[in-house]
Amino acid sequence: MHVAHALSAEPALAAGSHIAVYAPNGYRVSLLQFAINRADMAWVAVHTRNAVEANIQVLGYADVALVFFHSAYEWAVPQLQAGLPAGCRFVCIDRPSAHGEHLDDWIAPHDSPYCGGPEDPDGPALLQPTGGTTGPSVRSPHHHLHAARRPAHGGGRLFLSSLHAGERWAPSHRRGCARPSGGLAR
Structure with a gap:
């Protein structure tokens, strides 16, 4: 949880x-x-096989504030940095890089236990660009509650099988996790 803490x-x-x-x-x-x-x-989902220019457009449209990148795509980072707002931060996930702080160095000051608050169930968990075959791409948001209901790894099981239509999340006071409330939202 050092990354979440950072x-x-x-x-x-x-x-x-x-x-x-x-x-x-x-x-x-x-x-x-x-x-x-x-x-x-x-x-924000990014398809690395897209042209860098297309990814700059997607990342810019999604108002990305930070990009974690792998050194395999280090060659693209200068173009991404030039095409995105100056405040966008870059962190290399696998080794030191001239284009951004190394992940290990970035998380080093955050080695204490992470205790975040409950996630907003209606807040976006994933922004996924659509195809754009009939016009410009749009971002399709998937929310925390939606992500919790998705089948896990094709096994047909739900992450939280106790949730039913209309249920809401209630904060858990144990380590900042969210849990199902057990009742229907009104």
Whole structure:
């Protein structure tokens, strides 16, 4: 949870901030997605096989405040930095980089236990651009509550099977987690 802690401690980032991961598939991506959501921020999906110019457009449209990048795409970072607002921060997830702080160095000051507040169930967990085949791409938000209902790894099970239509999240006072309230929202 050091990444969630570092995200929450970043002065320019608030709950609901949009964070991108520019990396090949790998275990770090899933861990970063989890940390982004744990910090009550939204992960912005980026397809690294798109042209860099298209990704700049997607990231700019999504108002991305921070980009985690893998050194495999370090070559693209100068273009991303030039095309995105000056305040957008870059963090390299796998090694030191001339284009952004190394993840290990960035999280080092945040080694105490992370105790964030409950996530906003109606807040975005994922912003995903649509195809754009019939016009400009739009971002399709997926909310924390929606993400909790999605099948886990194709196994047909739900992350939280006790939730039913209309139920809301209630804050848990145990380590800042959210839990189902057990009642229907009114």
